[in-house]
Amino acid sequence: MVDVKRRGRVWAGAVVAAVVVLGIGSYWFQPWKLWRDETVSEALPTAAAPQRPAGSSGGSDSPGGSGSPGGSGSSGPRTLARGTLISHEHATTGTAKLIRLADGSHTLRLEGLDTSNGPDLRVWLTDAPVKEGVAGWRVFDDGKYVSLGKLKGNKGDQNYEIPADVNLADYSSVTIWCDRFDVSFGAAALTPA
Incomplete structure (x- = not known):
């Protein structure tokens, strides 16, 4: 009878350990992502062109010029x-x-x-x-x-x-x-x- 109880505890411990290892492995590797x-x-983002101050020509003194x-x-x-x-x-x-x-x-x-x-x-x-x-x-x-x-x-x-x-x-x-x-x-x- 003692041997049966002991085996039951060993099996229960093994199942708990397997569940913990499976949970950690699933979190770490995230295998479901392989199939999803x-x-x-x-679309390419658009950004508004910078506003030039009034009277500014944006000429040759600005890098790249307009x-x-x-x-x-x-x-x-x-x-x-x-x-x-x-x-x-x-x-x-x-x-x-x-x-x-x-x-x-x-x-x-x-x-x-x-x-x-x-x-x-x-x-x-x-x-x-x-x-x-x-x-x-x-x-x-x-x-x-x-x-x-x-x-x-x-x-x-x-x-x-x-x-x-x-x-x-x-x-x-x-x-x-x-x-x-x-x-x-x-x-x-x-x-x-």
């Missing part, structure tokens, strides 16, 4: 750099673009993004070189990087505002970074447009 796509379809493409007085967005996403930990395709809006603010735009969903995915600007294959999976947190926020969706077109204090000259690549496992899902080297 999140599609985002954002007539030059991409100058602060230009009428629309200008692509400064672009790159094609390559696969790392997960198959990833699409295009990354650094865009200056008419008001002088900057946006990172992901177009035609197609990658796997996963836990704690972020969009980072980095100074790391983009390397093909396994050699490129973990390099992006070795140097300088800035997080632009959580990945909005694993598919589609989406925009990420770049903070005004970020010096774009310091960054040469973008990665879809899994912060939970410190690995790149995919990345793109940014080259001047």
Whole structure:
């Protein structure tokens, strides 16, 4: 009789331990995301052109002038750099673009993004070189990087505002970074447009 009670307690303890391990594993890996796509379809943001003081011509003394493409007085967005996403930990395709809006603010735009969903995915600007294959999976947190926020969706077109204090000259690549496992899902080297 004592042996039966002891076995019952062992089984109960094993079941409780299995439930705890399963719960922690589910939270950590979030396996349901492997079967659930999140599609985002954002239009390129528009920003009003800056207002010039009355009587100002916006002529040659302003950088870029109002007539030059991409100058602060230009009428629309200008692509400064672009790159094609390559696969790392997960198959990833699409295009990354650094865009200056008419008001002088900057946006990172992901177009035609197609990658796997996963836990704690972020969009980072980095100074790391983009390397093909396994050699490129973990390099992006070795140097300088800035997080632009959580990945909005694993598919589609989406925009990420770049903070005004970020010096774009310091960054040469973008990665879809899994912060939970410190690995790149995919990345793109940014080259001047």
